[in-house]
Amino acid sequence: MAATRSASLHALLNHILTVALLVAIAVVANLILSRHLDARVDLTDDGSNTLSAGTIHTIQRLPDRARVRAFFTKELPPEAVPALEPALDIVAQIERASGGKVAVDYLDPSKADIALEAKKLGITPIEAQVRRKDRSESATIYFGVEIRCADRPPKVIPFVDIRNAEYELARALKAVGEEKPTLVAFLSREPAEPPQIPGVQMPPAEGRLFQGLRELLKDRYLVRDLGETKFGEPIPAEVGVLVLPRPEKLDEREVFEIDQFVMRGGRLLILADAHLYDGQFMHTAVDMGLEALLGKWGVKIPTDTVVVDQSHQRIPVPKRNPRGGMTQLFLGYLPFLRVSRQTGGFSDKSPITKNLQELSLLWASPLEILADKPAGLEIEPLIQSSRAAWRTKEVENLVPDEQLERRVAEKFTSPNPAQEKLAVALVGKFPSLFAGKTPPAVTAVSTTSRPALDDSKREVLALSQETRVIVLGDSDLARNEVVMGRDRMSATFLGNVVDWLALDQDLISIRSRAQARPIRDLDGEALQSLGIEEKGSDVIDIQELIKRQQEREQKSREAKDLADAKRTRIKAANIAGPVVLLLAAGLLRLGLRRRARRLAAEASSKGM
Amino acid sequence: MSRAALAIAGREFRAYWDSPIAYVFLAIFSGVTASVFFDGGLGFPGFFARQIADLRPLFVALPMLFLVLVPLITMRLWAEERRTGTEELLLTFPIRVRDAVVGKFLAAWALLSTALALTLLITFTVAWLASIPGSSLDLGPVLGGYVAALLMGGAYLAIGLFVSAITQHQIIAAVVSVFVLLLLFYIGDPEFLAALPEWLRAPCEAISTLPRFKGVSRGVLDLRDVAYYLSMMVVFLSANGVVVDSRRWR
Incomplete structure (x- = not known):
């Protein structure tokens, strides 16, 4: 009995040790892999997570070894990590792709002496409000670099533009590398x-x-x-x-x-x-x-003409409030052109x-x-x-008031957009x-x-x-x-x-x-569905345009409601769709099981 | 893979659909996922507020949604067998413990894949909304996101299955699984890491599930992450086998 208990205990200990060993192997293997395995696949169709050929070409053409001193705050606030991570990734990629031609030194300005050095170079931090459990506090984030190459003047980026980090870094590398x-x-x-005052940024x-x-x-x-x-x-x-x-x-x-x-x-x-x-x-x-x-x-x-377009931006216009005081309205302004890829602008x-x-x-x-x-x-x-643009000879009075559309339309050079x-x-x-x-x-x-110029020998x-x-x-x-x-x-x-x-x-x-x-412009589509064309090529005369403009203003709220309703329908379909599918599958399976049970019962009763 | 493992996987997968629980779980999961995606949450504004044709909010939300879904899938797999006594019966069959573990794991993985498949409606919706002149949904990050979600789900399931094997109460299995998964998730949190001594940060970051999914939501599939998920599956399925095997001879 005692021997059996001892054997069981022995087996149990053995298993605990085995599990502990397996976990330890996993930890060590992942530690090693995280440091030494450096292979990844960029799945984006434009390779936006991989250095472009332009950056690699720039690195290859560096005349000498470049040294990047990255003044990056090490302990980033968690909220800032997702925004800064792609830029950090690009710095690391540049170093790896350079084959030793670009060396990056990471310096943490949370240390006073490094912060002082950053300040001397003109690298300035930003202050970000971050949440710390139950309170909000300010965090200092440094994200600047200094790049040196041979004895050329260094380039300093006070704060790397996180939306376009690769471009900024490649541009700086190009600048220090070019003679x-x-x-x-x-x-x-x-x-x-x-005259500029050194170190002072003036408007x-x-x-x-x-x-x-x-x-x-x-x-x-x-x-x-x-x-x-x-x-x-x-x-x-x-x-x-x-x-x-x-x-x-x-x-x-x-x-x-x-x-x-x-x-x-x-x-x-x-x-x-x-x-x-x-x-x-x-x-x-x-x-x-x-x-x-x-x-x-x-x-x-x-x-003698300027361009007005049905694809235009809105501008703030102060308007007197009937109940007193001024209010600011955002009005569509025809001469403020909105060129977009969707309207074939590029x-x-x-x-x-x-x-x-x-x-x-x-x-x-x-x-x-x-x-x-x-x-x-x-x-x-x-x-x-866009294809719904006109030239107007009304060039003098483009004040954004209620009569603007009428004024510009009356002076179109052609009724056709x-x-x-x-x-x-x-x-x-x-x-x-x-x-x-x-x-x-x-x-x-x-x-x-x-002094007068001598043009006598000028070819x-x-x-x-x-x-x-x-x-x-x-x-x-x-x-x-x-x-x-x-x-x-x-x-x-x-x-x-x-x-x-x-x-x-x-x-x-x-x-x-x-x-x-971008995604589909549901508001624009709603306007179109109400008969207001955003980019038509049909012939529209001046009166027709004015009518449509008035219609547009009247129906814009209706269009917004329509677009909101469409959004709600899309959301509801995505939430309810799978639920309905599951319900149908469940009912089908229930029916099949009941039928199978009934058939089995019938078969067994016949057998009796 | 042996036939026995596949047979067990088939039996377990069908068993999920015999009770309404799977339907309820999946319905809640897909509803919450779509709601988070379109209404916003977990650090992202809603899809229509962002106006960007990608599925980043979905892939950012999945690791957290899986923290709840996976323990619900795995809690009964071994615990229920032990409570009802069918585990002993199962182990008397002429099958290897390895087949039983892999079979249960595959069944759970198939259910999780079904849950993920339900989110494809979101993908189709975004692809449709993104199909405008000069632009379209970039399918690479979407594909990578789903592959990573399957791998991550597999690792979570392996952990949940292991926890289910060491207890005979489903609720305890679910609670402990959530705790372990949360722990593995939050030991990679920058704020948590900052509070740790320097020497402990690297191991914690290496085994945490949190930093793994960040790259993939941008469209980067890091082979270290793939290796991590696979290693977690191998380790916890092996541990599961060891635990079950130890009971066979007791």
């Missing part, structure tokens, strides 16, 4: 940049409307202002990309220099506006002075736009591609309105507007405080090498408040444009990835 980044020059009549000076775009490009390119005094002088040979933000009153000499810059193979970005509106919607017509040059290249910007062929989803343009001018465009030039529309081109890319060999002519004389406007180039020009019928999307705002689409688009002009396809391929995929 001479492309020079992007701005030719504008904006006031000169005031853009008054009148510097495109400072945000300059700042955006500074991380990657050398950015310089040619300044007003340079108008009419040859564009320096070292300029790779010339930006003309909102060109205005360019004289013949200035146009000549821009023309000759392109003839020398320079790349050009024109942010053109035929009409300017201030914050009070006051209109100023713009004489760009570029019409002849653009016409020579096969592009026309009609100066070219799928161009790397600049193929991954964009949405973009807003304000008071845009339409662009035309002329039938007699030069034979050696390819002109591709990059951005287009059409898809308007809003940005075009020109590639190829450009003919000169000044071929066979002598350089125009320098006028008084363009000679301000400069006028008649045909360019292969080069690129982009014309955009709106400059507002490059203004500070847009580029530096929360919506990153304008910044993404403009970054893509300049990268394409600077022949940097690597960065375009990285930047445009990982955009969230």
